[in-house]
Amino acid sequence: MAVDFSxxxxxxKGVQVAGIIMQEIIDKCEGCNRIQEFDGSKFCNTYPQPAAxxxxxxxxxxxxxxxxxxxxxxxxxxxxSKRVAKGK
Ligand code: SF4
Structure with a gap:
């Protein structure tokens, strides 16, 4: 289920959604459709810790x-085995 950034x-401590601290995405995430922008930063809407x-x-x-x-x-x-037996 996607994290609701609304x-x-x-x-x-950082950006928090429903009591969970969300960490920013890493370089390898760039281009993924699960990236969510909030307050000028990018987060994953599936995992709080993308690096992990x-x-x-x-x-x-x-x-x-x-x-x-x-x-x-x-x-x-x-x-x-039949193919081998027939020599094919
Ligand atoms: S951690 Fe999230 S944003 Fe990064 S690649 Fe995986 S699903 Fe996409």
């Missing part, structure tokens, strides 16, 4: 990066 307030989402690799909610499809097409082992 209730955001700037406090001395990128710490272990690509953010899994980023809308601006292409993800590789891992793995090959599935091969039916029965059909594969």
């Amino acid at each position: 209730n955001a307030v700037r406090t001395d 989402k990128w710490r272990l690799g690509d953010c899994n909610f980023a809308t601006h990066i292409a993800r590789e499809v891992k793995g090959k097409a599935k091969i039916n082992p029965l059909k594969a």
Whole structure:
């Protein structure tokens, strides 16, 4: 669920939404559709700590990066063995 920045307030600890301190986005977030601007700063409307989402690799909610499809097409082992037997 997206964070509703209409209730955001700037406090001395930072921008706060529903009691949660929101941290600004990082460079890798630029171009993502989840970026929300508030009071001249950019935030993620999904995660309060965008930097943490990128710490272990690509953010899994980023809308601006292409993800590789891992793995090959599935091969039916029965059909594969028949193909080998026929010499195809
Ligand atoms: S969803 Fe991920 S990439 Fe997009 S703004 Fe949030 S933390 Fe950044």
